[in-house]
Amino acid sequence: MCGLTAVLSLNGPVSCPQCDNKTSPQALHRQMDESLDLVRHRGPDARGQWFSPDYRVGLGHARFSIIDLSPAGNQPFHDNEDTVHAVVNGELYDYEKYRAELAHEYDFKSNSDCEIVVALYRHYGISFVSKLRGEFALVLWDAKRKLFFAARDRYGIKSLYYTVVNNKLLVATEMKSFLPFGWRPEWSVGNLLEKGWLWDTQMYFEGVHRLEPGQYMVSIDFKAPEVKTYWDLNYPDKKTPVPQTEEEIILKLRELLLESVKLRLRADVEVGIYLSGGLDSSAIAGMTAHLIKQGELLGNDSSGDISKMSCYTIRFGKDSGVDESDIAQRTADWIGVDLHSVTMSEEEIAARFEDTVWFTEAPIPDVNGMGRIAVGELAHSHGKKVILTGEGSDEHFGGYPDMLSKVFLEPDLSWPPPPFEIPESSQLFEAGREAIPPPVQSPDSTKRMLNNSSVFARVNSFYNMPFASWTQKFATENPETAFAEHFGAQVLSNISDRWHPLHSASYQWTKSILVNYILRYIGDGADMVHQIETRPPFLDHHVTEFANQIPPSLKIRYDPVHKVLREKYILREAMKPFVTDEIMNRTKLAYLGPSTYRENGPLYQVVRNLLTEENVNNLGFVDWHQLREHIVKGFQEGDQRCFRSSLFVAQLVVLSQRFGVKTATDPLQTEKREADQGPGTIAVLQARSHLPSLAPHFLGHTGSIPWQVTRTPELGMS
Incomplete structure (x- = not known):
C-alpha cells in the first residue's frame, strides 16, 4: 500500500x-x-x-x-x-x-x-x-x-x-x-x-x-x-524445558494463526488468496474459508458465501518441474472456491523481465519475480486489491532444506527425547530440486560465532558472476565473517551459547533472504506493480513470539514409519482441520521459476540484447570475455550456475540504464590519471583520505552514512 x-x-x-x-x-x-x-x-x-x-x-x-x-x-x-x-x-x-x-x-x-x-x-x-x-x-x-x-x-x-x-x-x-x-x-x-x-x-x-x-x-x-x-527476534534458552504439552502448543498456534488471518481479512475493498501447492498458502486459504463460515467478512463482501472467495495461482507448465497448479486446483475444489491461474510461457517471462527489475529494485537471478507480477495483474483485473499470502512460515517452522541438518547439530534439551532411534543424519536429507549449496570455507572462529548454524552458503549461491580482476581489491578476507559480525555481539552471543542451531539458522534466514529477496522480489516490490497489497498472516509478531518458543524437535520431526524428516511438523498438526491429506503429507518445494531455456528463445533474446559488450563494459566491473562464456554455457549447455550469472548481469544492465548509473572504475587507475594532471590533484586526494567519516556527504552526492547504529533493543524485544 x-x-x-x-x-x-x-x-x-x-x-x-x-x-x-x-x-x-x-x-x-x-x-x-x-x-x-x-x-x-x-x-x-x-x-x-x-x-x-x-x-x-x-x-x-x-x-x-x-x-x-x-x-x-x-x-x-x-x-x-x-x-x-x-x-x-x-x-x-x-x-x-x-x-x-x-x-x-x-x-x-x-x-x-x-x-x-x-x-x-x-x-x-x-x-x-x-x-x-x-x-x-x-x-x-x-x-x-x-x-x-x-x-x-x-x-x-x-x-x-x-x-x-x-x-x-x-x-x-x-x-x-x-x-x-x-x-x-x-x-x-x-x-x-x-x-x-x-x-x-x-x-x-x-x-x-x-x-x-x-x-x-x-x-x-x-x-x-x-x-x-x-x-528483534528472540528464542528461548536451548537448555530450558518447555512446560506445555504438544496438544497445548498445537491449539495455541492454531488460535493465533486464525486471529492473524481474521485481522487481515478486514478491508473496504475486495480480498483474495494466493494459492500454490504448498502447506502455507493452502492453510491460509483453508483458515479463510473457516472464518467466513464463522461469520467473518471477506473484505467488503458481506454475503458469507464461500464460493465468492477467489484464489490465484501461477502455471509454469507441466514440463517445467516447478508447476504446482494441479495440486492448487485440488485444494480449491476441496474448499469449494474458484481458482484462477495465469500461465507463464517463456514469452510472458521475457516480456516482464526488465520491468520486474525496475519495479522491485532487486536483481535476483530467477524468473519467479515475473510470475509474481503476472499473477498480481490477474488479481487486479478481477478487482482485487488485497491478497493474503504464505510468506514467513518456513522461517518460523524450519521449512527450508538448509535447515534440516541444523536440528541434529545439538540435542534438543527443551523437549523429551523420542522413544525410537533416529538414524544417521546423512541418511535423512533429500533436498530435492533445491540443492543445498556446499559450505563456505571460513575460519574456525566464524564457525564458532555461528555455532555451525550458518546459512551464508545459500546467500553466497545467489550469484557468481565474472567480476573484472581489478575488483578483487574490494574482496574481504572472508565474507562469511562479515556476514556473521553484521548481526552484532549480543545476537552472536545468543547464537553461540543460548539458542538452538535450528533457531539460529531461522534468525539468519529471516534477516537476510526473507527480507531482502522474498519480501522484495516476490513480495511487496512485485505486488504493488498492479496495486495488490499482500498481507502475510505468518508474519505477525504475536504469531512469531509464540512460534519462536516451540521446541526444534516439534518443528522438524523424524517420522520412524516412513523413515523421513517431516519439516514444519507442528504447523501441519495445527493446520490439519484446514488442509487436505495431500497437503498434510507433501514435502515442501520452494517457489522457483524454470531455469532451463533454449538458445535463441524469447528469454535468451532479451538477455542477449542486454548483454552486449558495450552495455557490460558500461557497468565497469564485469569481465566481458568470461561473461560471454557464461552466456553460452547457460543457454546452450544448461549450466545452471552460468545461466543465473548471465541473468544477474542482465538485471544489473537494466538498473544501469534506467537509473543512469555511473560506470564503475578502478580507483587506483583513477588516482593515477588525476595524479598525472598535476601535484594539486594529489594534495586534494591526500586531504580527502584524512577527512572524518562525516565528510563524504558534504563532498558529493554519496558516501558513508554519518550516524551510529545500535542493535540494543531500546523499545522492547520479543
Missing part, C-alpha cells in the same frame, strides 16, 4: 559552503511531485505533499486506498495543533482498539487505520512504534521538538531506503524516488562482490542504505540521525 518520500535538510559544517545551498520552494515541490510520480504504481488513488514553513522538512505520499476510501484518509496526516505530521505506507491492525482508547484526547479526522500513528505518537512518544501491529514504513515530523522519525515494520514487509544528497536526508519507499532530488547513483562494487546488499544495510548503490526490520531512525534539531532497534 502506498509510496512515500521524505526530505530533511541537515545541519552542515561551517567549512562546507556548498552545504548551504538553498533549493527554492517551487523546485522542492516539483522534486517531490516527480519523486512520487516514479512510484505512482504504488499510489494511484491520491497524492499529497507537505513542507514546513522554512522548507527544511518535506513529506510526500502516493495513496492506495484500502481502509476508508474517502478523501479524509488522504495523507500526510496532521494533528489539531498542526505540529505533528506523518506519512504511512502499509496496514495497521488493532487500529479500532487504539481509536477507542485515544478518542477522548485526539480528534480523528478519518477512519483510516494509518491515522493512529499521529495519535499514538502524541500519547506515547517514539515508543508508539512498539504498539503497531502490521506491515508498515512511516515518517513523522514533530515541529515542536524538531524531531524527525522514520520506522520500518518488524519483518521488513514494507521497504524504506535512505541516503544523503546535497546535505538533504532523503527517505523513500523505493530508491528511484531519490533521482529527482539530484541523486546520481554509483555502484558499490565491493558490496556487489561480497553480496553484502543481501544481508547488510548498505545497498548495491554507494551511500544508499535501508532501515532493517524492527529499526527506527531519529534526528533531533536537524542533526545527523541515529538508527536504533525497537524489536
